[in-house]
Amino acid sequence: MDDNYPSPELLEKYLSGRCSPDEARLVERWYDSFENRPDLAQEHPQTQDSAYSRKILQQIRQRIEDAESRPVRPLGLGRNWFWALGGVAAALLLLTLGIWQFQRVETAGKPALGNPKITERTLENTTKTILRRELTDGSVVWLSPATKLRFPERFAPAQRIVQLEGEAFFEVRRDTSRPFVIQAGKLKTEVLGTTFNVRAYRNSVRFEVSVVTGKVAVSVANRQPVLLTARQQAVFNPKAESLAKMKLPRFTKPKPWEPATIAFEWASLRQVADALEETFGVRIQFRNPALQNCKLRADFTNMRLPVILNLLCKTTDSSYTLDGQEIELDGLGCP
Incomplete structure (x- = not known):
């Protein structure tokens, strides 16, 4: 059995709260493998374009035709057969590398966040469940239905910027050298490492940022940011461009994103x-x-x-x- 696959006994211990921290991490890694496994369309969106497929097919056919048009010499049975086969293998390798290189250039896609050298990725939840996804820096985001998150394939050295439309709960991996920034329309939320929820659906009259743990800075345009701590919330009115800070009632039912x-x-x-x-x-x-x-x-x-x-x-x-x-x-x- 795969060492990374938890046994039924370990799953029972996890559900009953009796497993060790190491055992809990094993179960959670196994669970994450289901949630974070990207499909072909997500990993290589260009494969869904019929024009791209025709271009790849044309490239392959052309290379085959070029190879077939060359004269073929019979191979002797002497020592040269080894080098001849080696040449064929090298040609096939070059063909494979050529196709890979062409595909890699195509995958570069459109520029992200104004940087033409960075590939942009988009996570979109079109289901009616809450989806868990892990970003390239190790941060975790829970996407509510009808939510879209855009971010670069590789975060910049100075900061980690994502763009949100909808509602998502973030578990940001702490990195004091690279703040994590969520841009939702005119609303900007900046953190170093914490857990919080952002609700910012397009055309909504109310955007909300609610903090579970840590500290969060919320701002609009170049105004003074509002600082939030645990169980505090910032409410933004997009039309009036007003930003207000409030404290969540102490004895209310926890929100779905609160433990x-x-x-x-x-x-x-x-x-x-x-x-x-x-x-x-x-x-x-x-x-x-x-x-x-x-x-x-x-x-x-x-x-x-x-x-x-x-x-x-x-x-x-x-x-x-x-x-x-x-x-x-x-x-x-x-x-």
Whole structure:
């Protein structure tokens, strides 16, 4: 068995909160391998262009025709056969490298963030679930539905700039030499390393930046930035270009991106859903009523709602969709 694949016993320990930090990291790396595996269209978007495919095919055909037009000498059975085959192998290698080089030049694509030497990448969540993605600097972003994030293939030495449209929760890897900057329209959020949520959908009358841990600087244009700490929020009105700072009420239900602790001992999925509704203020429905009968034992200590939902779905072989505060679970269910 693959050493990186956690055993059923280790998964059971993880869900019950009994594993060591090293074991927990093993499980989380395995989980990340599913969430961060890019498909061909995401890794090489040019392959979706029919003109690009025709160009590659034409290049290959031309090289084949050039090779076929050359005279072929019979190979003797002496010592020269080794060098002749070596020449054929070298030609094939050059052909492969030529195609790779052509593809690499095509992949350079359009310039990112004003720098013509940097390739830009785009993450877009067109699903109805919250997607977890890891950026090239090790930071983690949770993309809500209908959210788009643009960032360079390689961050600049002085700062890490991304552009956001929609809502996302960020877990920024600390780097004091390179601030992390989120540009959402006219709203700019700058951090060194912290966890926070940014809500900035296009045409929205209210943008929000909410801090869970650490410190965040929020600003508009060249105005004095607003400094936020844990459980503080900045609200921006795009039309009036006004920016206000407020403190989140102390005794309110945690937001989906805030951590909470819930434990279950062979509880039905209906009981789990009730507890999540009470904790996070959401509403959970079951598309297949039989799914409510599934039982599980788990310890969700200091976890956010998206993490809990993903673990629940993997444990019960189900899926979920999100629409605002409405969550719908679907799966085969249990008798």
